[in-house]
Amino acid sequence: MSENQNVRVRFAPSPTGKLHVGGARTAIYNWAFARATGGTFILRIDDTDPTRSTDENTQIILRAMRWLGLDWDEGPEVGGDYGPYWQTECLPIYREAAERLVAEGKAYYCFCTPEKLEADRKAAQERKDTFQGYQRTCRNIDPAEAQARVDAGEPYTIRIKVPDGRGDVIVHDAVHGDVTFNAKELDDFIIFRSDGTPTYNFATVVDDARMGITHIIRGDDHLSNTPRQIMVYEALGAPTPVFAHISMILGTDGKKLSKRHGATSVEEYRDAGYLSDAFVNYLSLLGWAPDGESTVISRERLASEFSLDHVSKNPAIMDPKKLDFINGEYLHAMDDQTFADEVLIPQLHAAGFEPAGECLHDAAWYDLLAAALKPRTTLGPQVVDQAAFLYEEDAELEYDEKSVKKWLAKTGAREALDAATEALAAVEDWTPEAIEAALDPLPEKLGMGKGKVFQPIRVAVVGSAASPGIGETLALAGKDHVLARIERAKELAL
């Protein structure tokens, strides 16, 4: 990747809402591309729309970026040599750039009212013109006259002047290849509104040029706007960057992602218990594949192997099942200690099983619980249901009806529980190994299958027929509780 020594990329969200998964993936690709090429990753806040942009949203986005682990080299909080990194602070810069284009004859004042534009558009439609854009009414007004009208206080916008005979405008796109547009189809579009604010297509280009952005990785809804933006680069006399338009992320029904698909924002995934690494892993593979084989890709690998030519062109449907699988892979790869500290214990606190800031058991107990639950968990909060039986009062433990019917209310169950009581009461060192050593001889002694013996014990202690191994389960529950629960369950056993 040494050919891209001076790569500068940017992620430029508008703080008009939370960071959604599509935006997150765009951010990830920009970040990964910068890291893989040894370039610079810039974060810029595109808040030109003051009515919809809020500071709160900005904070949410910054928080999401940090959670995702996408560190930026320039931007809010870290600064940089190409500031400001907030568009609202750049208004004079845009103004100056636009005025300069007018002075150079590359842009012009337009005095058409919205009503006139609307009427023109309608007329073009009725005439069935292939071109339905701006009719260039004000393009040839004498500059001196235009200036006089501006000075007189007449409302105006500023339009870019698409050069006559510009011919084909070619967008060099790293994922789509060269995409050709005919300049004749391009509007003399507005770069400055009558209220004195710049339009998006102008402001971004001014900033991207000013910041020396070399590659623009963004959603492919911008592809059609790109030739317009190229007109601005050319008017500004700035080099045009390489573009990379990435596809959309869709919901499971193949439609645009929306609330009815469940979680759409990064923070919702964080709150649901997904691991940052797993989430980034999943999202990066949604539209990019290093080799077609790998499913679990470390952040390090992403940051060293990411390349634009392996980005796919077609929209991707979000698959929650695969996200869960990958999250599980990361969970299972943790050591027990880490799983206990970062997943298990926080979840127990969140569930209210243990009082905030306090641990009811010793470290060894949590490690044992972690070891027992880790392979059974693909998403953090799942440990809550699995551990719930450990936090019930013995007398209030609820029995799952089906499990009782299948294992307790059966002949032989009573016999098994009696034998268990005797064997377990004699266990001195209450560890999984010792418990299993005590229980192991029972099936043969009683002449029953292992299930016939162990399942009634399990249901008695857990309340249901599913739990980790019997040794671990009983060890975690504690000797006194186990014996009490078995005693209580005998009433249900035949």
Added chain:
RNA sequence: GGCCCGUUCGUCUAGCGGUUUAGGACAUCGCCCUCUCAAGGCGGAGAUCGCCGGUUCGAAUCCGGCACGGGCUACCA
């Protein structure tokens, strides 16, 4: 209306004219392991590569048309 983009198993994808009886992963199904539930191991099913033509000895791969989906065409971003 015009312009632009996209289309490989249910899903994410590999594939860049012959090595492809189209590979992997998730999901699904079955088997093994087993005291249950998971995890893990093994295996199965699943794609006439959107459709129709063309180029070629040979096409998922190149070209054209069509269909379907999406985007832009705003004093939204």
